Amino acid sequence: MARFLTTLYDRLRVLDASGLGREVLPVEDRHGPMVRVDGKWLVDFSSNDILGIARDPDMAARIWNAVRPRRLGAGAARLVSGQSPELDEAEAALAAWCGAPDALLFPSATQANAAVASLFQGDDLVAVDKHVHGSILHGLSASRAQVRSFGHNRLAHLARILANAPVAAVWSESLFSMDGDSPDIPAMAQYCREHDALLVLDEAHAVGVLGPHGQGLGEGYAPVRTVGLGKALGLVGGAVLGPPQVRRALLHLAPSAMFTTALPPWMGTLITAVVHEARQQEDRRRQVAHLADLARRLFQGLGVPVLGAHHILAVVLGSEARAAKVAWRLRDFGFLVFAARYPTVPLGAARLRVVVTAQHTEEHLHQLTSAIAQALHELTE
DSSP, X not given: OOHHHHHHHHHHHHHXXXXXXXXXXXXXXXXXXXXXXXXXXXXXXXOOOTTSOTTOXXXXXXXXHHHOOSSSOOOSBIIIIIOOHHHHHHHHHHHHHHTOSXXXXXSSHHHHHHHHHTTOOTTOEEEEETTOOHHHHHHHHHHTOEEEEEOTTOHHHHHHHHHHSOOSEEEEESSOTTXXXXXXXXXXXXXXXXXXXXXXXXXXXXXXXXXXXXXXXXXXXXXXXXXXXXXXXXXXXXXXEEOHHHHHHHHHHOHHHHTSBOOOHHHHHHHHHHHHHHHTOHHHHHHHHHHHHHHXXXXXXXXXXXXXXSSEEEEEEEOHHHHHHHHXXXXXXXXXXEEEOTTTSOTTOEEEXXXXXXXXXXXXXXHHHHHHHHHHHHHHO
């Protein structure tokens, strides 16, 4: 066996021994808020399908009937011959909805973040919130830009960085995926204007759910935003929102835009249709907000500390082993909840990540919060 593979397999054994090993969940079926795992139906509080679009059979039938693909793939990169009018239409629809001048689609949100990161050069200093998504940090590392992190949502720390060095950009998230909180975006934007720094916001968990008509929280504040299509929009893919010249720069300078096959035309049609549907889901957005508020009040009533101001709630347990045990016990109670552990979150900051969606009910939340309180009580006995 090659020496490298021996070392690689040893690393996996270390992860398993330390309780950080992971396996692909044997998901067999999904229906509404339910998911069947290894033969057992569970109420799913792990999915990012916030509006229920991905699991709405009526919407799926309506949209697929309109798509009717004429060919399977694009066959080439966008700058070669992979371009199609359908992609232009999808980008225009997404940009108009989110209040952005232009947009560029990518096969994933990770690639969208990597594309923006690749625009920075070795002499550019980028200030990032210490809790930004891993794809942002990996992208900036590959770009060789100088990176300086500031404390999570600590704008006073950011202000000191801006005052002490010429910062090219500040990068944060409008809604953090593991903490469920948001920075003071207007104040952050003001700091950036005062110091001539570009504000970049990852809106993956906000677009579709938060802001006017679900357009996110960064419109009017962040000139460049990244969007995930696999969360509230129920699809897969990502996009960069920004000025037309940023779009052009991405096509010329970003490897994840230049060296990848374009999305197929039918995917463009699908995105346009889903954007149209998502814009109209005010009732579902109100339902999510109501249920999330109820969940917070229920946790507080049971004495369970919880983070999160919107639909992502975090019960921080600290120990990786403890989080895994509680998540496993919740399956016995009929719930699927993600135990976020290192490296998804910092070592020693493991948590239960509870995602409230429009398909949940008040009864689901009463049952879940009681089950979590019971599982935590069992661990202390």
